[in-house]
Amino acid sequence: MKAVIPLAGKGTRLRPLTLSTPKPLLKVAGKPVLSFILDDLVQLGIEEVVFIVGYLREAVEAWISQHYPDLLAHYVLQEVQDGTAGAVALAEPYIDSDVLIVFPDAVIEVDYGLIRSLHPGCGGIIWAMEVENYQRYGVIVTDDAGYMARIIEKPSEPVSKLANIGLYYIRDHALLFEGVRHTMISEPGKAGEFYLTDAFQYMVDHGSRILPAPVEGWWDAGKPETLLETNEHLLLSGHGGVDPGATVDDAEIQEPVRIEAGAVVRGGRIGPNVTLESGASALNCELEHTVVGPDARLQRSRLHHSIVGAHSRVCDAAGSLLVTDHSVVEGRA
Structure with missing residues (x-):
């Protein structure tokens, strides 16, 4: 299993802090958000990661090389900020097996053991949690068996409050990138971006079964106020x-x-x-x-x-x- 981590964003909601520090390297409880993610991946046994880089890429690459020297890291430049699907599309040349995709916007606690116990007939896992402000997220509508039927990006109506959190395991990598390519030649979303969630919808529409899985903890690090809230949670949790x-x-x-x-x-x-x-x-x-x-x-x-x-x-x-x-x-x- 390999991993893909998109890191190209500018972190505008965290300015002025991100004028000099890449968003994933901002710290909570003395540790960069990215480090919490990479520690989990290393513990999971992942040895190869594709980093999609852009803004302040030199600082990101230097930090990863210094702190995770044993990780086989590939750095791919995202020159155009065209959305989550555009970012993941750049990783395709490096992915020839099942893949974990992680967006480093939060400190996350999940049961990665679900990957090993996943039914052979399943195409992947989307970790998700119940939210009230569903308009901010891609939300998942499930079928009677509990698998994903539809995923809708930032809906205006409350079709579901089950929000994806930016963490995905995909077993069928070939169908994933087929869906990504299809998404990239389709009309972009409201903000002119191409969403990775549309690629997951493509997978489901072509017979893949994707299982929404519960999140044990998700602490946002995307705004100053939530960064401080996450810092408090970690201080209270042993840090x-x-x-x-x-x-x-x-x-x-x-x-x-x-x-x-x-x-x-x-x-x-x-x-x-x-x-x-x-x-x-x-x-x-x-x-x-x-x-x-x-x-x-x-x-x-x-x-x-x-x-x-x-x-x-x-x-x-x-x-x-x-x-x-x-x-x-x-x-x-």
């Missing part, structure tokens, strides 16, 4: 704590927090839901619902619902901030 190599002097700590080795806290109050990465410092600060990148320096600041990039300096600031890497913010706290 928090104060590292013995951190320095904390005369400060109030309100769990959950993650204070990494080399971080320095003097005075003030930290938490709840605060991550201070390695080398970061917070001197006489009050921080809550805030992520602070490595080697950032904060002084006399009162921040909430903020993300501060690596190597940044924030002094005498108050309120909610989004600060890119290597930036300087000076205010009047």
Whole structure:
């Protein structure tokens, strides 16, 4: 089994953070979102991954090479942002077996063991969850046996609240790419893009049985506010704590927090839901619902619902901030 991970998007909903950092490399609980995904794939036994790259591709490729050197990685440039089907189409020359397709928009918890136990007559799995804001998703309508009958991208009417989350296992890779090619020569969707979900519909219409499977957890990382919510969930789920190599002097700590080795806290109050990465410092600060990148320096600041990039300096600031890497913010706290 191989994997395909589309990474070419610009992450516009996360600007200005993504002006310098690729969206999949933004961190929650001290770890890039992409790393949570790749760790799962490695544990699953996947050794070969096709990365569809574009925006800030050099940073993405360098990070993968450094942190996953044993992974056989193929990098394919998506020059035109023409949708999810367009991205996956670029992987076809590298896929000659069953394939896992993962869109790195969230931290996901699923039972990958379903792949091994999948009935031989099934063509694949679409992981899905019940949502209320169905208009934002591709939603799945099932038949009486529980298999996918239709998938509708961002419907205006509540035909279903079972939303696909961007994680797919496809056993019949040949029919998948036949469906992708058919989609690419059809009329594009509302936004002028070609949707991978139309390729899945093609597969079903040509006799494939695709099974919707439940999601144990899905934590969005596509917007600043959801990134912070995901950070809190992870801190509460075993990724928090104060590292013995951190320095904390005369400060109030309100769990959950993650204070990494080399971080320095003097005075003030930290938490709840605060991550201070390695080398970061917070001197006489009050921080809550805030992520602070490595080697950032904060002084006399009162921040909430903020993300501060690596190597940044924030002094005498108050309120909610989004600060890119290597930036300087000076205010009047």
